[in-house]
Amino acid sequence: MNIIWSNLPFLLQGAYYTLLITIVSMFFGSILAVIVAIARLKGNRPIRWLARAYVSIIRGTPTLVQIIIIYYGLADYGLNLKPLTAAYIALSISIGAYLSETLRGAIQAIPKGQYEAAYASGMTPIQTMRRIILPQAIRIAIPPAGNTFIGMLKETSLVSVITVTELLRSAQLLIAQYYVYMPFYLAIAVMYWILSTGFSFILERIEKRLSIYE
Numbered sequence: 187m188n189i190i191w192s193n194l195p196f197l198l199q200g201a202y203y204t205l206l207i208t209i210v211s212m213f214f215g216s217i218l219a220v221i222v223a224i225a226r227l228k229g230n231r232p233i234r235w236l237a238r239a240y241v242s243i244i245r246g247t248p249t250l251v252q253i254i255i256i257y258y259g260l261a262d263y264g265l266n267l268k269p270l271t272a273a274y275i276a277l278s279i280s281i282g283a284y285l286s287e288t289l290r291g292a293i294q295a296i297p298k299g300q301y302e303a304a305y306a307s308g309m310t311p312i313q314t315m316r317r318i319i320l321p322q323a324i325r326i327a328i329p330p331a332g333n334t335f336i337g338m339l340k341e342t343s344l345v346s347v348i349t350v351t352e353l354l355r356s357a358q359l360l361i362a363q364y365y366v367y368m369p370f371y372l373a374i375a376v377m378y379w380i381l382s383t384g385f386s387f388i389l390e391r392i393e394k395r396l397s398i399y400e
Contacts, residue, residue, distance in 0.1 A: 190373050193360055197370075200356030201377050207270070207352060208339045208385075211277035215338075218282030223289040224315065237286075244283035250344045252276050257348040273345040281338050288330045292323035325393075332389035336382050343378075353377060 190197075225237040244252065256279075257272035267275070296319050304314035346355035357370040364370075 187369075189364060189366065190369055193370075196360065197353070197356050197373060197377065200351055200353040200374075201381065203270075203350065204339070204342045204352040204378075205381060207273050207277060207342045207345065207350070208335070208381075210274050211281055211338060211342075212335055214274070214278040215281035215285055218278060219285030219289050220320070222282060222286035223293060226286070226290055227293060228311070228315075241283045241286060244280055245287075249276070249280045249341055250347065252280055253344055253348060269345070269348045269350045272348055273342075273350050277338060277342065277345070280341075281334060284334050285327075285331055288327050288334065289323060292326035293319060295326055296322055328389065328393045332386070332393070335389065336385050339381055339385060340378060 222237045222240060225233050226241075229237065253272065253276040256276045257267060257269065260267065300318055300322070301314060304318045305311075309317065342352050343354040345352060346358065349355070351359070353374050357374045360370050361367055
């Protein structure tokens with residue numbers, strides 16, 4: 187245990203970057219998901235096709251491959267991204283595809299009468315989507331979206347391959363220094379569990395709070 191306590195600040199720094207990558211990717215991924223979900227439902231044929239192709243490609247390829255393409259592949263064309271920036275972009279694009287399908291299903295679950303009532307009251311399609319449909323769809327999408335967020339928290343470990351010193355990378359560096367495996371891997375397993383449990387608690391609170399307004 188002494189080896190863990192003496193290196194705990196370094197592991198906590200890795201946990202900080204894991205949390206930072208998760209939050210930033212969640213934010214931009216959620217924005218992307220809203221755009222893609224609406225594009226698939228309300229866009230014209232070319233836009234719907236592009237949105238469908240994006241979702242199909244991202245969901246059909248490993249996140250690890252996407253990270254490598256964005257960091258190493260784009261460098262072949264002169265676009266040299268910093269590791270942390272590449273991690274943000276790759277995970278935002280990845281979670282955006284999965285969340286868009288969740289949100290699309292939630293939007294489709296809203297009764298057609300909601301649209302008709304909004305249009306009858308003089309709202310434009312954009313106002314209807316922003317004021318009536320999306321708030322209800324988000325409440326429906328919160329539980330499955332929560333599982334996606336927690337899954338992505340654990341997928342941040344993949345960015346260690348592009349030298350981002352998040353939680354897993356921190357453990358790997360310490361292992362290379364001390365030549366012991368189990369203590370460090372057990373320590374980061376506990377830290378991932380704590381982070382996941384914290385996210386679950388926050389999402390449950392958000393879900394309960396939103397249910398008050400139903």
